[in-house]
Amino acid sequence: MALLEVESLSRRFGGLTAVDNLSFSVEEGAIHGLIGPNGAGKTTTFNVIGGFYRPSGGRVIYDGRDISGMATHAIAALGLVRTFQATTLFHELTVAENVLVGCHLTARSGLLGVILGAGEERRRDAETRVGEILAFMGLDGLAGDPCANLPHGLQRALGLAVALAARPKLLMLDEPFTGMNPEETRRMMDLIRQVRDSGVTILLVEHDMRAVMGLCERITVLNFGGLLAEGGPEAIRADPDVVEAYLGAPVREAAPCFSK
Numbered sequence: 360m361a362l363l364e365v366e367s368l369s370r371r372f373g374g375l376t377a378v379d380n381l382s383f384s385v386e387e388g389a390i391h392g393l394i395g396p397n398g399a400g401k402t403t404t405f406n407v408i409g410g411f412y413r414p415s416g417g418r419v420i421y422d423g424r425d426i427s428g429m430a431t432h433a434i435a436a437l438g439l440v441r442t443f444q445a446t447t448l449f450h451e452l453t454v455a456e457n458v459l460v461g462c463h464l465t466a467r468s469g470l471l472g473v474i475l476g477a478g479e480e481r482r483r484d485a486e487t488r489v490g491e492i493l494a495f496m497g498l499d500g501l502a503g504d505p506c507a508n509l510p511h512g513l514q515r516a517l518g519l520a521v522a523l524a525a526r527p528k529l530l531m532l533d534e535p536f537t538g539m540n541p542e543e544t545r546r547m548m549d550l551i552r553q554v555r556d557s558g559v560t561i562l563l564v565e566h567d568m569r570a571v572m573g574l575c576e577r578i579t580v581l582n583f584g585g586l587l588a589e590g591g592p593e594a595i596r597a598d599p600d601v602v603e604a605y606l607g608a609p610v611r612e613a614a615p616c617f618s619k
């Protein structure tokens with residue numbers, strides 16, 4: 360069953376069509392890739408799905424309901440949560456405090472209520488949840504550390520932990536592997552699989568082709584805002600249109616970034 364259906368979605372900025380009549384669907388329980396060259400419209404697609412931008416045309420159906428044009432917090436409250444291309448942590452807060460913020464992103468009384476001491480019971484529940492998430496992500500030994508002291512790979516893992524705190528059913532990840540060394544990449548791949556295995560569907564935007572090919576069962580390729588190709592990793596890797604879109608010139612053999 361499809362958890363997310365994007366139907367003829369468009370988003371224009373003045374004369375520029377960033378997302379162009381795009382349709383694809385994400386099966387429940389999948390790790391689904393959304394790839395394409397720089398400027399192809401991947402982040403804009405996330406922004407429209409997540410309610411940060413209104414669609415110029417088309418619809419987004421999530422969990423059987425039309426969420427097109429709904430407010431971001433209402434969409435997040437339904438379990439559709441995203442991470443951002445750049446890290447958006449609070450560097451002056453500790454690791455645990457950052458995850459606590461995530462717990463309250465979708466809560467009705469909000470973070471302010473927690474800071475002001477409202478809802479003691481809710482606060483204790485949230486603290487328990489923070490502990491569980493940090494343990495799940497292997498970050499529990501760092502709970503009290505200032506976030507600013509974490510190495511890059513752990514900051515990205517913490518970004519994922521913050522998103523998990525909002526209890527996602529569908530998690531959209533925008534380039535979680537950026538700037539990672541091979542060891543950090545392997546670790547993040549394991550974490551993403553672990554999150555999926557815990558029951559969260561994943562929509563992954565990423566330029567690291569090894570990570571995309573290693574993780575995704577299905578891949579949607581964008582070019583100039585529109586659908587270029589869709590299929591399993593083997594088919595996408597071998598698709599000359601996809602390779603050409605990435606390299607900007609026709610090639611006969613798969614480019615190195617598409618090799619195993």
Ligand SMILES: Nc1ncnc2c1ncn2[C@@H]1O[C@H](COP(=O)(O)OP(=O)(O)OP(=O)(O)O)[C@@H](O)[C@H]1O
Nearest residue numbers: 372375377395396397398399400401402403404444
């Ligand atoms: N708020 C905006 N106003 C005007 N143009 C925008 C806006 N957001 C995105 N764009 C344009 O839309 C196009 C798609 O951008 P988008 O950020 O979605 O690409 P992307 O596929 O995420 O690229 P990258 O891989 O570099 O992150 C680009 O031409 C970009 O300049």
Ligand SMILES: [Mg+2]
Nearest residue numbers: 401402403444
């Ligand atoms: Mg982007």
